[in-house]
Every structure is written in structure tokens, then in C-alpha cells.
Amino acid sequence: MKIAYLGLGIMGSGMVGNLLQAGHSVTVWNRTPDRCTPLVEKGATQANTPAQAVANAEIVMYCLSNEEAIADTVFGEDGILSGVHQGQIAIDMSTVHPNTSRREAVAYAEKGVEFIDAPVFGSKNESATGGLWIVVGGKKEVFEKVKPILEPLSETIHYMGETGMGATMKLVGNAVVISQIEALGEAMILAKKAGLNPQDVLDVLHVTDFKSPIFDGMGSTLVKRDFSTSFALKWLLKDANLIAQLAQDNNSPIPAIALARETVKAAVNHGWGEENASAAIKALELQAGIEIK
Structure with a gap:
């Protein structure tokens, strides 16, 4: 299958590697061209513009950082829409507001191109390993x-409904993630201030009926003070803002998530936006006057 893939951040690079390994012919594009080089060395072809990347593709895929990147890469000059043609299928794997997905679907339909929104859960490791x-x-x-195209990238695939429902599910899922990060930070700080050993606490959290992979992964990095980036804190804030917008659109209460959003915002404002999402907990540590270690 001839695939164009645009956006080679942590997520996109891993997905392209798995598409190449599955035997697909992949043309890549990224706003920072140097990120294409490792994938070209694995057999991908590099394009100079989004329009050029998609011209000969059967499937157009992209994972972009935010709504502004969608506006530039999809709708902008020499963007995807200026290069697509009837018969192609476009797959947006970005985390965006569902209204953005619906807007994309309308624009693609005018070109005779089918569209699905297919955002992903997971981060660096899952992207690299097809999980x-x-x-x-x-x-x-x-x-x-397109399901056979998505299978080499995924552990599971879930069809959620009409256009925008994939994007909606992604925000609902990330609402749980943000809440868990806040809960982990508050609980670990309370444990430390009350005299418990943080590693002993994590050992208990690992085996209880409320255990969580997020608690396991982020808890370990907190104790080690390792905030190397798998998913940047600044993108967690972007997602929190999208969740707030979706809740407002649907008149849905999100008091706990709103509180967690303020924690994330404070951490970004302290200059930790490029660090891993777990750096949000540093803002709680500042309030408490301790570090979890």
C-alpha cells in the first residue's frame, strides 16, 4: 500500500517505522525535515511539502501536535488538501476537538476523499512497538x-461511531489520565509528608484493586526524579484545554478535571512544559515543600 505519513514527532516516527516493517511504501514529511532522515534510511521517501507527500498515496495519515498544526498542514498553502484527489482516504491520528475532525471531513469530501479520525492512546514505547x-x-x-493499515500500529482498535467520535473518545480517555496524574501526585505527597517511604507506597499501589499502569510508570519516574519526555507536559495542557472546551460544549460538569488542569497549567508556567507529563506533580510538590524521592 502507498501511504503518506505527515508529522514525525515521538508518535509519528514510531508509527512510520511499523508501517515500513509491515511492508508498506511510505512517503514522509515533517516541518523539521531532519526528522525524516532516520526513516529515509529505513526505506521511506521524503517529500518537500504536504501536497507533494500525498500526491501519489492511497492512504494519507498524519499525527500533528495541535489545532494550529492541523490548520497549517491540512488547510494551508501547499497543504494536504491542495494535493489530495478523489479515491484517497485520509486518517487524522492527532488529538483534536471533534469539531476539527468534522471540519476536516467536510473539506475532504469536497475533494472526493474519505476521512476518519483515529487518535491513539499510548506514548513513545507503544508507538515504537506497535502497541x-x-x-x-x-x-x-x-x-x-483501513483497519488492516492500523493493525500493525496497535494492540487494539475500537470503532466508536460517526465522524468526531474517535476524537471525542480520545478526550474522554485523557480526562481519566489527567485525573490519575493529579490523584497520584496528591497521594504520594500525602504519603511522604505522613512518613511513608514512597517506594513502599508504590509497591502497594502496584498490587491493589485500584492499581494502574499510570501509577506504575509515573510513580517510578517520580521516585527516580526522571522527567525525560515520552509525552510532553505542554501537550497535556493542550489536551486539558480541549477537554474543558468539550465539557462546555456539552454542559457537562468536570470539577475534578478542572482542578487537575490548574495543576498542569501551574507546572507549565513554572517552565516544565517540555518535560514529561508527570512533571505536573512538581507543581504540587512546590505547594507541599517536598519532593517525592
């Missing part, structure tokens, strides 16, 4: 066509 969890919105028959 992502993908949630999809769009026409069911289009989903069935």
Missing part, C-alpha cells in the same frame, strides 16, 4: 478498509 490503542470515528465501511 497503541486506537479509537476511530467515521463511516464504518471506510474504517473496515
Whole structure:
């Protein structure tokens, strides 16, 4: 299959590697061209513009950082929409507001191109190993066509309904993630201030009926003071803002998530936005006057 893949951050680079390993012909593009080099060395072809990247593709895939990147890469000059043609299928794997997905679907339909929104759960390791969890919105028959393309990238794939429902599910899932990060930070700080050993606490959290992979992974990095980036804190804030917008759109209460969003915002404002999402807990540590270690 001829695939164009645009956006080679932590997530996109891993996905392209798995597409190449699955035997697909992949043309890549990234705003920072140097990021294409390792994938070209593995057999990908590099394009100079989004329009050039998608010109000869059967499937157009992209994972972009935010709504502004979608505006530039999809709708902008020499963007994807200026290069696509009838018969292609576009797959947006970015985390965006569902209204953005719906806007994309309308624009692609005018070009005779089918569209699905297919954001992913997981981060650096899952992207590299084909272990992502993908949630999809769009026409069911289009989903069935592209499912074999998504399978080498994923542990599971979930069809959620019409256009925008994949994007909606991603924000709902990230609401849980943000809440868990806040809960982990508050609980670990309380434990430390009350005299418990943080590693002993993590050992208990690992085996209880409320255990969580997020508690395991982030808890360990907190104790080690390792905030190397798998998913940047600044993107967690972006997602928290999108969740707040979605909640407002639906008149849905999110008091706990709103509180967690303020923690994330404070951490970004302290200059930790490029660090891992677990750096949000540093803002709570500042309030407490301790570090979890």
C-alpha cells in the first residue's frame, strides 16, 4: 500500500517505522525535515511539502501536535488538501476537538476523499512497538478498509461511531489520565509528608484493586526524579484545554478535571512544559515543600 505519513514527532516516527516493517511504501514529511532522515534510511521517501507527500498515496495519515498544526498542514498553502484527489482516504491520528475532525471531513469530501479520525492512546514505547490503542470515528465501511493499515500500529482498535467520535473518545480517555496524574501526585505527597517511604507506597499501589499502569510508570519516574519526555507536559495542557472546551460544549460538569488542569497549567508556567507529563506533580510538590524521592 502507498501511504503518506505527515508529522514525525515521538508518535509519528514510531508509527512510520511499523508501517515500513509491515511492508508498506511510505512517503514522509515533517516541518523539521531532519526528522525524516532516520526513516529515509529505513526505506521511506521524503517529500518537500504536504501536497507533494500525498500526491501519489492511497492512504494519507498524519499525527500533528495541535489545532494550529492541523490548520497549517491540512488547510494551508501547499497543504494536504491542495494535493489530495478523489479515491484517497485520509486518517487524522492527532488529538483534536471533534469539531476539527468534522471540519476536516467536510473539506475532504469536497475533494472526493474519505476521512476518519483515529487518535491513539499510548506514548513513545507503544508507538515504537506497535502497541497503541486506537479509537476511530467515521463511516464504518471506510474504517473496515483501513483497519488492516492500523493493525500493525496497535494492540487494539475500537470503532466508536460517526465522524468526531474517535476524537471525542480520545478526550474522554485523557480526562481519566489527567485525573490519575493529579490523584497520584496528591497521594504520594500525602504519603511522604505522613512518613511513608514512597517506594513502599508504590509497591502497594502496584498490587491493589485500584492499581494502574499510570501509577506504575509515573510513580517510578517520580521516585527516580526522571522527567525525560515520552509525552510532553505542554501537550497535556493542550489536551486539558480541549477537554474543558468539550465539557462546555456539552454542559457537562468536570470539577475534578478542572482542578487537575490548574495543576498542569501551574507546572507549565513554572517552565516544565517540555518535560514529561508527570512533571505536573512538581507543581504540587512546590505547594507541599517536598519532593517525592
